[in-house]
Amino acid sequence: MVDNNKFYIKDLNLYYDTLRALKDVNLQIKSNKVTAFIGPSGCGKSTLIRCLNRMNDLIEGVKINGLVAIDNTDIYGDIDVITLRTKVGMVFQKPNPFPMSCYDNIAYGPRCQGVKSKTDIDAIVEKSLKQAALWDEVKDRLNKSALGLSGGQQQRLCIARAIAMEPEVILMDEPTSALDPIATAKIEELIENLKKSYTIVIVTHSMQQAARISDNTAFFLSGEIIESDTTSNIFTNPINKKTEDYITGRFG
Amino acid sequence: MRKAKDYLAKILIYLSSFITVGVLLAIIAYIFINGIGLINWSFFTNEYNDKTYYLQFEANKLQLSDNSYKDNIPYTRNVINNDSEPLYIEELGGAIIESKKGSDIEFIISYVEKSSSMLEAKDRRGEIVGIKEGYIIRSINGENIEDKNLEEISNIVGDIQGNIELKVTNPGNGVFTNIITTLYMILLSLSIATPIGILAAIYLVEYARPGKLVSTIRFATESLAGIPSIIYGLFGMAFFVVFLKFSLSLLAGALTISIILLPVIIRSTEEALKAVPDSYREASYGLGATKLQTISKIIIPSAMPGILVAVILSIGRIIGESAALLLTAGTVSKIPENLFSSGGTLTVQAYYVAKEEANIEMACAIGIVVILLIIILNLIAKLISKIFNKANY
Ligand SMILES: Nc1ncnc2c1ncn2[C@@H]1O[C@H](COP(=O)(O)OP(=O)(O)O)[C@@H](O)[C@H]1O
Ligand SMILES: [Mg+2]
Numbered sequence: 291m292v293d294n295n296k297f298y299i300k301d302l303n304l305y306y307d308t309l310r311a312l313k314d315v316n317l318q319i320k321s322n323k324v325t326a327f328i329g330p331s332g333c334g335k336s337t338l339i340r341c342l343n344r345m346n347d348l349i350e351g352v353k354i355n356g357l358v359a360i361d362n363t364d365i366y367g368d369i370d371v372i373t374l375r376t377k378v379g380m381v382f383q384k385p386n387p388f389p390m391s392c393y394d395n396i397a398y399g400p401r402c403q404g405v406k407s408k409t410d411i412d413a414i415v416e417k418s419l420k421q422a423a424l425w426d427e428v429k430d431r432l433n434k435s436a437l438g439l440s441g442g443q444q445q446r447l448c449i450a451r452a453i454a455m456e457p458e459v460i461l462m463d464e465p466t467s468a469l470d471p472i473a474t475a476k477i478e479e480l481i482e483n484l485k486k487s488y489t490i491v492i493v494t495h496s497m498q499q500a501a502r503i504s505d506n507t508a509f510f511l512s513g514e515i516i517e518s519d520t521t522s523n524i525f526t527n528p529i530n531k532k533t534e535d536y537i538t539g540r541f542g
Numbered sequence: 543m544r545k546a547k548d549y550l551a552k553i554l555i556y557l558s559s560f561i562t563v564g565v566l567l568a569i570i571a572y573i574f575i576n577g578i579g580l581i582n583w584s585f586f587t588n589e590y591n592d593k594t595y596y597l598q599f600e601a602n603k604l605q606l607s608d609n610s611y612k613d614n615i616p617y618t619r620n621v622i623n624n625d626s627e628p629l630y631i632e633e634l635g636g637a638i639i640e641s642k643k644g645s646d647i648e649f650i651i652s653y654v655e656k657s658s659s660m661l662e663a664k665d666r667r668g669e670i671v672g673i674k675e676g677y678i679i680r681s682i683n684g685e686n687i688e689d690k691n692l693e694e695i696s697n698i699v700g701d702i703q704g705n706i707e708l709k710v711t712n713p714g715n716g717v718f719t720n721i722i723t724t725l726y727m728i729l730l731s732l733s734i735a736t737p738i739g740i741l742a743a744i745y746l747v748e749y750a751r752p753g754k755l756v757s758t759i760r761f762a763t764e765s766l767a768g769i770p771s772i773i774y775g776l777f778g779m780a781f782f783v784v785f786l787k788f789s790l791s792l793l794a795g796a797l798t799i800s801i802i803l804l805p806v807i808i809r810s811t812e813e814a815l816k817a818v819p820d821s822y823r824e825a826s827y828g829l830g831a832t833k834l835q836t837i838s839k840i841i842i843p844s845a846m847p848g849i850l851v852a853v854i855l856s857i858g859r860i861i862g863e864s865a866a867l868l869l870t871a872g873t874v875s876k877i878p879e880n881l882f883s884s885g886g887t888l889t890v891q892a893y894y895v896a897k898e899e900a901n902i903e904m905a906c907a908i909g910i911v912v913i914l915l916i917i918i919l920n921l922i923a924k925l926i927s928k929i930f931n932k933a934n935y
Contacts, residue, residue: 348827350752376830386821388840398839399829448825455829
């Protein structure tokens, strides 16, 4: 294994009951880089990204074999799932703030980890919101319901909520697919800034988005990774014919 | 031809709705017309049975403390149009009115001073009972006062040296005891059924793996909800009252009611829990929360309105229950002293007075109270779901 790998995935297979959703997936995800998963819908992008913080554990009937390691530690063996999820935060397709105040949303994770002191939590909330470029917009309404925010603001709140855990990795599953272009642009700008401090894995079905923001790209097709490389190679110089077809818009 | 059929169908539909609404209104109207005459303040504060005592106290003169007596007459209860003005008697430290009920005349204590010695009046065994507003005076130191008037009574009292003994009746015909019993029953049943029901629902929705066991439990709760309450009453009587020797009691009643409520609470709580979007669960787990944290901090608070509605509708169920309680808690019109005392709720009392005493007027009066309570509870439930449905998802 090369040292700057955050995740190391080897021969990973995943079954939803009998449906084989991931087929012998091999992939390395580099630290402090943005890695994009692209591919037509239903090809297993979400399934793979949800393996990285064991979100699939919640689904009845999922069977997994193969290796997923974070920092050379098997996430299905040597680390407990709570610790894993504090190291690997997640942002979902649809903004899903809790029906509570903005402040409580951010404070939720740290509080669950046992942080009690009000001053500590205040500091975490402010820092996370600032990192998520949301502080100026919500600092006067911290105690109002997060559901009153716009969709884009809600999504940045969810990013701030993930940041509040001081994770090493942030997983984003199509984080902008429910947002308008302006909100999308803001999130992309935010990702640009966040990649200095975090390893980011993002699922997107917009190839332009992948091209704009990612360093590396993995192309999926029906549960397999067809090709993974630096984004510039994938987009300008794909090795596999299927990748080229997809990139040039011939299917998908 | 088709038109005629259409027309006929329309008439039938209108007729049916008209009959439904009409019957409902007729029932409510009947109950209101029959019962409304009994409803006044003392209906709620009096017990059902009247009680007559001989009560003694020392006669010492007490000035009326309220100076605005002349303009603002301090009688408070039992005042109907054909009552006389109250007369304050210093020896009693209270005022009396003369009240005509048909051809009968009654002298009723309408006002008692705070420091009146009537409040300390003792019965013949020396126990303090106290004479309160609303009590009816029958005799004074053995002297019958039926054919006297207020002035004469005042004179009789004025002549007494030392102790005064009044024969008084604490009037009945009220539902105070039944209201208290109903409250006890609500508190007790809810404190048994709500926690169990909610925990069971949490188990079913959040913990249990879908399978034979869960579907069996679900089928059982659904079937239980459809069984008429008299069956539960029979079970409660056989098991709690007889076998466990609780006798007819609050506890036996509350346990039986709890069994009736459980399926309802479980079902509605389940619905409320299922309505919590999975995205909340995912978000919580994604932040490294444990299952218990997710359930207690996210899922239950989000499901709270639904659970609350279930609890409020359960209160309605308790108020409306009669058959099961009749068999397990009894019909006694006395404030229950402990968990093992018998006591009749409002609805049971309505049954009792109608069946045993043919007192339709009182049954209807109780009916009014029950109808209003149920309507209010339903409105509250509606309001809660409305407010929270808007606020939440
Ligand atoms: N919870 C699930 N249960 C069963 N099958 C699922 C589940 N989630 C996804 N799948 C199936 O797995 C395959 C991959 O899905 P997914 O990873 O969501 O694709 P993508 O995110 O690339 O659109 C699809 O065929 C989908 O139908
Ligand atoms: Mg997806």
